[in-house]
Amino acid sequence: MRGKGIAYDTGFINAGVSTREHFDPDVVxxxxxxxxxxxxxxxxxxxxxxxxxxxxxxxxxADAGLEVWYSPFTCGLTPGARAHRRLCRTRRAAAAGGSRRRARHRV
Known part of the structure; x- marks a missing residue:
């Protein structure tokens, strides 16, 4: 087995309701x-x-030394908007990993 992982929900909108209304970076x-x-x-x-x-x-x-897997929800976006978000995610993932030793970002 390569490692042990878990999913972490930052929130997404479904039927007008967020799965995570309050988002506090310190709590994260x-x-x-x-x-x-x-x-x-x-x-x-x-x-x-x-x-x-x-x-x-x-x-x-990444700061906690965890391997990071990006898994954004893009439901409801047009193909052009999804492509733009994908490019932005790639840049953000690279920036978030920086020089952190164990962080790997899958996009």
Whole structure:
């Protein structure tokens, strides 16, 4: 087995309701450490629809030494908007990984 991971929802809109109304970067940082220290995970799959939230969560996960897998929800977007978001995600994922040793970003 390569590692142990868990999914982390940053929130997405479904039928006009967010799966995560409140998003606090300090809480995200703490939860990433819980994922690493208490759940003994080595990877986290970050899901959601807001690029800023995805990036914040990815940075905190990488800072905690977790392998990061981006998994954005793009339902409801046009093909052109999805292509633009994909390019932006690629850039954000590379920036979030930076020189962090264990962070790997899948786009």
């Amino acid at each position: 940082r703490r939860e990433m450490r819980v994922i690493r220290d208490d759940l003994h995970c080595t990877a986290v799959r970050i899901t959601g629809g807001d690029p800023d939230r995805l990036e914040i969560a990815a940075r905190h996960a």
